[in-house]
Structures are given as C-alpha cells and as structure tokens.
Amino acid sequence: MSLWIVNGIVWNEVSGEAERKHIRIENGLIAELADGDSNPDTAGSEIIDAGGKLVAPGLIDMHVHLRDPGFEYKEDIASGTRSAAKGGFTTIACMPNTRPVTDNPDTVKYILDKAKTEGIVKVLPYAAITKNELGRELTDFAALKEAGAIGFTDDGVGVQNAQMMKNAMALAQSLGMPVIAHCEDDSLVEGAAVTEGKFAETHGLKGIPNESEAIHVGRDVLLAEATGVHYHVCHVSTEQSVRLIRLAKSIGVNVTAEVCPHHLVLSDEDIPGMDANWKMNPPLRTPRDVQAVIEGLEDGTIDIIVTDHAPHSTEEKARGMQLAPFGIVGFETAFPLLYTKFVRTGKWTLGFLLKRMTEDPARVFGLKEGSLAAGAPADITIINLEVEREVDPAAFASKGTNTPFGGWKLYGWPAATLVDGSVVWSE
Ligand SMILES: NC(=O)N[C@@H](CC(=O)O)C(=O)O
Numbered sequence: 206m207s208l209w210i211v212n213g214i215v216w217n218e219v220s221g222e223a224e225r226k227h228i229r230i231e232n233g234l235i236a237e238l239a240d241g242d243s244n245p246d247t248a249g250s251e252i253i254d255a256g257g258k259l260v261a262p263g264l265i266d267m268h269v270h271l272r273d274p275g276f277e278y279k280e281d282i283a284s285g286t287r288s289a290a291k292g293g294f295t296t297i298a299c300m301p302n303t304r305p306v307t308d309n310p311d312t313v314k315y316i317l318d319k320a321k322t323e324g325i326v327k328v329l330p331y332a333a334i335t336k337n338e339l340g341r342e343l344t345d346f347a348a349l350k351e352a353g354a355i356g357f358t359d360d361g362v363g364v365q366n367a368q369m370m371k372n373a374m375a376l377a378q379s380l381g382m383p384v385i386a387h388c389e390d391d392s393l394v395e396g397a398a399v400t401e402g403k404f405a406e407t408h409g410l411k412g413i414p415n416e417s418e419a420i421h422v423g424r425d426v427l428l429a430e431a432t433g434v435h436y437h438v439c440h441v442s443t444e445q446s447v448r449l450i451r452l453a454k455s456i457g458v459n460v461t462a463e464v465c466p467h468h469l470v471l472s473d474e475d476i477p478g479m480d481a482n483w484k485m486n487p488p489l490r491t492p493r494d495v496q497a498v499i500e501g502l503e504d505g506t507i508d509i510i511v512t513d514h515a516p517h518s519t520e521e522k523a524r525g526m527q528l529a530p531f532g533i534v535g536f537e538t539a540f541p542l543l544y545t546k547f548v549r550t551g552k553w554t555l556g557f558l559l560k561r562m563t564e565d566p567a568r569v570f571g572l573k574e575g576s577l578a579a580g581a582p583a584d585i586t587i588i589n590l591e592v593e594r595e596v597d598p599a600a601f602a603s604k605g606t607n608t609p610f611g612g613w614k615l616y617g618w619p620a621a622t623l624v625d626g627s628v629v630w631s632e
C-alpha cells in the first residue's frame with residue numbers, strides 16, 4: 206500500500222527556501238514529491254497530514270553509545286534506539302566501548318541481531334581498532350568487516366602508539382574501510398576532568414590542554430596522508446584541531462571530521478559549578494575554541510554533526526566532577542538545540558543544519574539514506590518548528606538523564622519519525 210505525507214514543508218536546497226509538498230511513499234521508498242498546490246490522488250492510500258510541519262530526511266548520527274552489550278543499566282539497544290527516534294534520528298552508528306568490547310565478529314552480530322529485533326531505527330556498528338581497546342594488538346579487521354562493522358575506532362580512548370595507528374590505517378585502507386579516531390594523548394591529560402581555562406582556574410583544578418587532542422589530529426593526518434585511508438576525526442573541540450584539519454584538507458588528505466552540539470553551544474565558562482552533567486570528553490573548551498569549531502563547521506573543515514550520545518547512570522554522575530565518568534546524552538536535545546541557537550537566530554539556514562545532519566553524514570560514510578529524493582529509503586522526520594518546550598530529562602526515552610540542558614526552552618521538536626516508510630515513533 207502507498208503512504209502519502211501531505212502538507213509537509215520541505216527544504217529546497219536549490220532555491221534555498223522551504224516549500225509545501227506532498228510525498229508519496231511506496232514499498233518503503235520515496236516515490237514522488239508532488240507540488241503542495243496539487244491535489245494528489247490518495248484514494249486507497251494511507252495518509253499522514255503533516256499540517257505544515259517540516260518534513261526532513263531522517264537525521265543520521267554517526268557517533269553514539271548504546272552501551273549494549275554489557276552496560277545495559279546505562280542504556281540498551283531498545284531504549285537507545287527509542288531515544289534516537291524521539292530525537293528524529295533514523296540511522297545511528299554505535300561505538301565499540303561495550304562489554305565485551307566490540308572487537309570480535311560475535312559482538313558485531315549480537316548488535317546487528319538485537320537491533321533488528323528490538324531496535325526501531327537503523328543501527329550501524331563500529332568495531333574496535335585494538336583488542337579490548339587497549340592499544341596493544343590489532344583486531345581482525347577483515348572478519349569484523351565481514352560480520353558487518355562499518356569502520357574501526359577505539360572511541361573512549363586514543364590509540365597512543367603511532368606505529369599501531371599507522372598499521373591500522375594501512376589495513377583499513379586495504380579493505381576500503383574508514384578509521385574513526387578519538388584523539389587524546391594520555392600523557393597530556395592525566396586525571397583532569399575539565400579543560401584548561403577559566404573554570405579550572407576558578408576551582409583550582411588541573412585542566413585538559415587543547416594539545417592533548419590536537420597532537421593526535423596532527424599525527425594522524427600525517428599517517429592518513431602516508432596510507433591514503435579515509436580518516437575521520439571524532440568530536441573536534443579545539444581551535445588547533447580545526448586548523449590542522451583545514452590544512453590537511455587543503456593538501457588533499459582524505460580526512461573528514463565531526464562536531465557535537467555541546468561543543469557548538471557551550472564553553473567552559475558556562476559550567477555552573479561542580480556538576481558532572483557538564484563533564485564530557487573532550488571537555489567543554491574556551492569561548493575561543495567554540496568560535497573556531499563553529500567556523501570550521503561553517504567553512505566545511507568539519508563535515509558533520511554527531512551527538513556522541515553517552516548515557517551514564519544517575520548514581521555514576523552523582524560521584525561529582527572529578528570522579529564521575531565523562532559523557533552526556535544527546536539524541537533528544539540535538540536538533541532543537543541547534544535549530545533554536547543557530548537557525549532561529551538567523552546564523553544558519555535550515556538547509557545548512559539539515560545537510561550537516563543528513564546528506565553530509567551519508568556522503569562521508571557512503572550511506573544511501575539522508576535524502577528525500579525519489580528512490581531513497583523513506584526515512585523521514587516530521588518536526589514541529591513553531592512550538593517552544595522545556596527540556597525535561599525525566600521524560601527522555603533514554604535511560605540516561607545526564608544532560609546540561611535540562612530546563613532549556615527550545616524550538617524544533619520532532620513529532621514523528623519514519624524508517625523505511627513505517628512510523629516508528631510519534632508524539
Ligand atoms: N564522550 C564521552 O564523554 N564519553 C564517551 C566516550 C567517548 O566518546 O570518548 C563514553 O563512552 O561515555
């Protein structure tokens with residue numbers, strides 16, 4: 206049976222304007238975008254009336270933590286994909302810092318199987334670069350690719366040894382797979398919880414310096430140049446990293462990069478006190494860094510936006526700034542935050558924001574999703590741009606409530622999410 210989404214507002218990249226359209230879906234694929242003034246023949250079809258809401262390609266998040274297997278008290282594939290769908294995401298790529306670490310084909314298969322039975326959005330697993338993410342021994346890249354892994358990363362920790370990273374890149378390159386890097390030199394961090402900057406100074410804390418991230422970016426773009434691999438930088442947070450990626454791109458290195466909403470809207474000077482809901486890795490940086498990552502995203506140095514959704518339990522986060530684990534949840538605030546802070550204020554067009562969360566991640570990782578073109582999978586998010594609501598962590602679909610954005614008043618709330626033409630979530 207066909208499905209019509211009528212009276213939706215669709216962003217037209219060519220004209221740079223929003224237009225009213227009716228969308229026909231057949232067999233889980235986009236079949237047709239009809240003019241909003243036309244009167245389509247919907248007889249015998251199912252109909253969703255978007256009622257003037259935005260109809261966007263389903264959002265794509267290439268950096269998330271589903272915590273399954275092993276840390277299901279923080280999140281699992283059922284709760285994590287529900288949280289994603291509620292945030293408007295239809296494809297998510299999950300990190301391998303699970304228990305066991307996703308460093309073996311069985312764990313990749315477990316994630317894919319469970320996503321099929323209990324997940325409600327598309328789940329793409331990454332596999333670890335090194336066994337147990339310990340940085341000592343490479344995993345079996347060929348077997349992990351065969352099992353369904355889409356790339357290799359030790360997210361959560363940096364690969365400390367340059368030769369290990371070079372070997373990983375050469376092997377990934379030979380298999381046509383990307384290497385995705387959490388950039389952090391352990392010797393420069395040593396137990397610090399927040400960035401070097403005003404907050405650390407005021408509270409007499411040791412800070413995490415910008416170089417701890419950028420030194421890996423610099424090393425790795427050289428190794429990417431030498432090996433030719435597609436090298437993707439995780440959660441860019443510093444001015445120095447942006448500068449290095451910009452230079453590497455200018456000389457043709459095959460490098461791409463991502464940034465998180467929190468690094469675009471918050472600096473260390475916004476941290477209200479010793480509250481671990483403001484603790485994540487990389488940490489909130491200085492206002493100067495925030496400006497640099499915004500500019501990097503705007504000029505294309507940074508390709509995509511990801512949430513780095515990193516749920517932890519209330520008990521873990523209650524251990525305080527110094528002892529609590531790093532990470533904040535992100536699915537259910539990402540779009541409203543960026544829409545409210547950058548689009549409603551006139552800094553970005555709606556098209557710019559949508560592209561960085563749909564078409565660009567699809568391009569960078571070679572996915573067929575991320576577009577409303579005829580023939581594309583009917584992964585769709587219907588978003589209410591006009592209603593203001595308060596962020597209520599207690600109402601999250603995620604098991605995690607660890608967010609610094611509780612109580613923020615935002616616009617741009619998803620109203621319904623479709624995957625392959627089926628409604629998987631609606632308010
Ligand atoms: N970002 C975080 O602060 N934490 C992530 C790890 C990571 O993304 O490096 C986690 O797994 O909790």
Ligand SMILES: [Zn+2]
Nearest residue numbers: 360361387439
């Ligand atoms: Zn990371």
Ligand SMILES: [Zn+2]
Nearest residue numbers: 300360361513
């Ligand atoms: Zn992460």
